[in-house]
Amino acid sequence: MADFQIAPSILSADFAKLGEEVDNVIASGCDIVHFDVMDNHYVPNLTIGPLVCEALRKHGVTADIDVHLMVKPVDAIIPDFAKAGATYITFHPEASEHVDRSLQLIRGEGCKSGLVFNPATPLDVLEWVIDKVDMVLLMSVNPGFGGQSFIPATLEKLRQARKIIDASGRDIRLEIDGGVKVANIREIAEAGADTFVAGSGIFGGANDADPNRYNTIVGQFRDELAKVGG
Numbered sequence: 001m002a003d004f005q006i007a008p009s010i011l012s013a014d015f016a017k018l019g020e021e022v023d024n025v026i027a028s029g030c031d032i033v034h035f036d037v038m039d040n041h042y043v044p045n046l047t048i049g050p051l052v053c054e055a056l057r058k059h060g061v062t063a064d065i066d067v068h069l070m071v072k073p074v075d076a077i078i079p080d081f082a083k084a085g086a087t088y089i090t091f092h093p094e095a096s097e098h099v100d101r102s103l104q105l106i107r108g109e110g111c112k113s114g115l116v117f118n119p120a121t122p123l124d125v126l127e128w129v130i131d132k133v134d135m136v137l138l139m140s141v142n143p144g145f146g147g148q149s150f151i152p153a154t155l156e157k158l159r160q161a162r163k164i165i166d167a168s169g170r171d172i173r174l175e176i177d178g179g180v181k182v183a184n185i186r187e188i189a190e191a192g193a194d195t196f197v198a199g200s201g202i203f204g205g206a207n208d209a210d211p212n213r214y215n216t217i218v219g220q221f222r223d224e225l226a227k228v229g230g
């Protein structure tokens with residue numbers, strides 16, 4: 001069975017009690033923390049920066065933190081996120097003048113690196129930098145907001161990305177971001193994803209009767225993943 005990882009996007013968490021929210025999703029069975037950084041320039045929204053990442057580490061979060069940069073330019077903020085405790089740092093190729101250099105910078109700072117592809121962005125650049133990439137992230141919505149619907153063409157793109165990664169023989173995660181719900185996670189996994197960002201799909205499923213608020217919803221995601229290939 002594939003090593004599936006669920007990555008709740010804290011964009012949909014209650015920011016007034018962020019540390020507690022992150023503790024709860026991890027205690028409910030999620031694997032990594034998806035951290036959406038938006039600059040009101042590359043995308044039309046403004047969110048959180050390195051100080052918040054550092055605060056989560058100081059709060060005691062030990063899970064991997066998957067920093068998704070939706071900022072332009074990207075290079076200046078990479079060392080800041082490395083110091084703040086990021087595990088992965090991913091960025092959009094359109095947002096960097098020198099994609100190869102930005103990838104090297106991320107690894108040079110001791111983090112895992114990744115490229116993010118918007119729905120209309122072809123996978124071409126991956127071919128030339130695949131040796132410098134630890135994660136490929138396909139956007140299944142246009143970046144900027146939580147709660148949008150999954151764009152179905154992304155399933156075919158996932159199949160293509162899965163072929164490219166497998167042919168490379170490299171250890172690269174294939175992550176999907178946008179509109180992931182209990183109802184579609186199985187077909188997304190069957191198309192080749194192994195890492196699943198879910199914001200509204202998880203935080204919207206809070207249940208105060210659960211020991212950690214999210215046990216039921218995360219359990220439903222896991223049950224669907226257990227059916228993959230069956």
Ligand code: DX5
Binds near residue numbers: 141146148180201
């Ligand atoms: C969108 C962000 C996503 C977002 C996903 O730009 O990159 O991570 O939080 O939210 P949902 O899962 O609600 O589509």
Ligand code: ZN
Binds near residue numbers: 036068
């Ligand atoms: Zn994201």
